[in-house]
Amino acid sequence: MDLLKSFDATLVFGFIVTFMALNFTPGPAVLKVVGDSISNGIGRTHASMAGVFGANLMYALLAAGGMSALLLSFPVLFETVKWIGVAYLLYLAYGSFKAAFTASLGEAKEQKPASALKLFLTSFAMQGANPKSVLSFGAMLPVFAGEGDGMALRMMALALFNIALEYPALLFYAYLGTRASKFAVSARSRAAMDAFAGTALAGAAYMISKSTLKTQ
Template sequence: MEFWSSFDSTLVFGFIVTFMALNFTPGPAVLKVVGDSLSNGIGKTHASMAGVFGANLMYALLAAGGMSALLLSFPVLFETVKWIGVAYLLYLAYGSFKAAFTSSLGKAKKQKQASAMRLFFTSFAMQGANPKSVLSFGAMLPVFAGEGDGVALRMMALAVFNIALEYPALLFYAYLGTRAHKFAVSARSGAAMDVFAGTALAGAAYMISKSTLKAN
């Protein structure tokens, strides 16, 4: 009870408003989830969502341990990670575009679904390479946690609470992707879904590539 009373209600309210706005605003995580749901359905896409949450919790842990300030002090190192993530997303987008092309020519059957482990890993890597995630959980989270004793625990509690805020947003976008996939009843429409999936992944790569560790 004493722990919960250590939260500043004004800061918690600000946290909810800020992160709800961030969660529902289409970004790399949303585009990745949409792309995965188009190809794999809403059930397996939960593994993709878990990858996003896992990366966010990783940065929250770094922030709670005081490591986020060190990361923000050496942006060159993170830029390397970022571009590796961008390249990987573009590779996944290429796979979707290739499947669309071969499908339109009647050379390929329905694209094989990814495993849950692969979806988790690719989303974890994507979100881990997203500078906005570093800023949100490395720079903003400490502000909403307040000052004084127990700040690290409050930061982690807020990070876990954000999963409850972000999950409905990602689930909503995954549902939209799944509904779009159900219209793919022919080779041509199936190819169109692959194009949409590839475009979403390429869009996520572009958004990450344009992001930096400099707060606006």
């Protein structure tokens, strides 16, 4: 079977429009990337983006294997994962606020950037605990893939294609965060940037806490 010929052009167009809108709309992933870029720079933040993509692909694989329906049928289990993710994001936010307070006292020290592995894992955990990721890749993706032979392959192809759609959006927000941090040359401005990073992480936690698998 020719994979490209098996796609429905109308559904693919709908997928592009829908996911482009979702990708550029500020959500938990965007806020996490902004917070990471302020503290770690745009280059290292690519590991954070990879964590987001990895979690999305995980749910796409579950959907392709028919397991997402099982997950959607037991929201209580996912709620547990969600709140663990919220708690961890708040912990990260606390660290940024603490750094901001220290900097405001004129005791700022050069912060060591987070490792690429840590950025990847924290973003993977954040996106994995995001109900909107489950809905997008577990519930919406099968619709855009269309029914019939090769549905699972089309779902994975669309999930991979979404990386090309989402990467520019996350890169744009990471660029804004990095540019903003360049102005943090004094202790006061450094404190402001750390506080903003903490606010972004806390905002991501709030957005995840307010979303649910019953949203759609």
